Amino acid sequence: MEKQKQKLSFRFDVRAYTLLIALIVIAVLFSILTDGGFLTSRNLSNLFRQMSVISILAIGMTLVIVAAQIDLSVGSIVGLTGGIAAILQVWHDWGTIPAVLVAILAGAVIGLLQGWLVAYRAVPAFIVTLGGMMVWRGVLLGVSNGETIAPLQEDFVQIGQSYLPYVWGYVLAAVMCIGIFVATFRRRQKRAKLQLPLNSSLIDYGKALAYSIVFMGIAYMMNRYYGIPIPVLIVLLLGLIFLFISTKTGFGRYIYAIGGNPEAAKYSGINIKAHTLSVFVMMGALAGVAGVVLTSRLNAATVGAGQSFELDAIAAVVIGGTSLAGGTGSIVGSIIGALVMVSLDNGMSMMNVQPFWQYIVKGSILVFAVWLDIATKNKS
Incomplete structure (x- = not known):
């Protein structure tokens, strides 16, 4: 009996760390194929900045999919909210803080509208957000007159292009390490x-x-370039906030219950409609944050901004272990999934792999991840 328990525990650990193992394999493989270029401080810094937008979307998409819903409109919302921020900055000379707040609020309002249609009018989320994907892209084309809007104000650009000073990077890493040990002790x-x-x-x-060695290693590598990118700090902050919401609050537990067994959740007194609406509002607001980060990083808003980001976000979430059937998933897994997706993009681009092969590889990995999830459930 004891041997059986140990065997089950070993299997669980392997399953839990599959993503990390895959990430290590990707890093080693691309490092060899690029003669060490993949793991240089400069490339890692660019990689983390690139993953920030997809990671922010993946955080919100995790809750959406855990609740057994889907949102195909987030890429268009990213483009529209980034465009709104740029229009307010360039055409109307608004300050950075008001422009950012309006962009995030616009994303939340869009999420509210779509969530209301899904939760209170029983329109399938796939249809609502598929329509939204086209509608919000059309709105962006209309409000921007099809133009690229640039350049933006310097303090706005700093959101996506600035770095944390070296000393504060090490301080942040040290705080994270202490937090990990404290959390382990309390658990x-x-x-x-x-x-x-x-x-x-x-x-x-x-x-x-x-984990502490990993955090200190990342801080060291980032500080060998310009420091930890500010977008990475935004991802870290949002990740911690939504990790707390999903694991330590009643709201988070209700979302998992709704996705896992909606009938049981209903008879337990959980307000399914209100919680479903809230998930879409959060997703819209996070898409607004992603739109701001993307626009500030590019120092421009374009009509094509955010295209196919919804697919990358969904792929990151699924690769991160979230089930499309709902009820299971984690914020940390989704962020690591985003890192896997961006690492594949970055590594293949460094190797000058033709774009069509990049699509084939990423699509194949997504299908494999979904198949693995279904096979695991059927086996259990």
Whole structure:
């Protein structure tokens, strides 16, 4: 019996760390194929900046898919909200803070409209957001007159192009490391108090040490270039906020319950319509944040901004372990999934792989991830 438990535990660990193993394999493979160019500080800094927009979308998309919904309009919302911010900056001379707030609010309002149609008018999310994908792209074309809007004000551009000073990068990494050890200690205390099984302290604190080394290593590599990019800090902040919401609040537990078993959630007294609406509002607001980050990084708003981002976000979430059937998924997994997707893009571009092969590889990985999820569920 004891051997069987150990075997099950080993299988669980392998499943839990599949993404990290895949990420390490990708990094090693592309590093070899690019003669070390993939793992240079400059390329890693660019890679993390590139992943920031998809990561922000993946954070919101995780909650949407966990609730057994879908949002195909986020790419168009990114383009529209970024365009709104640029129009307010360039054509109307608004300050950065008001322009950013209006862009995020516009995303939230769009999410509110789409969420209302899904939750209170029972229109399938696929249809609502597929229509939204075309509608909001059309609105962007209309309000921008089909023009590229640039350049933007310097402080707005700093959102996507600036870096954290070296010292503060190390301070942030140190705080993260301390937080990991504190969280591990508190989790062990809580499990001991509830008389739940505990791993050996060597395993738990060994994991904490490994994560800490990774964070310090990332800080070191980023500081060898210009420092930690500000968009990465935005992803980190949003990731922590939504990780807390999804795992430590009643709202988060209700979302998982709704996606896992809507009938049971309904009879448990959970307001399914209100929670579904809230998820779409959050997704819209996060798309607004992504639109601001993308526009500031490019120092321009274009009519093609955000195209196909919805597919990249969904792919990142699915690769990160979130089930399209709803009920399971994690914010951390989705962010790592985004890093996997962007790493593939970046590595293949460095190797001058033709674009059609890049699409084939990413599409194949997405199909494999969905197949793996279905196969795992059927086996269990």
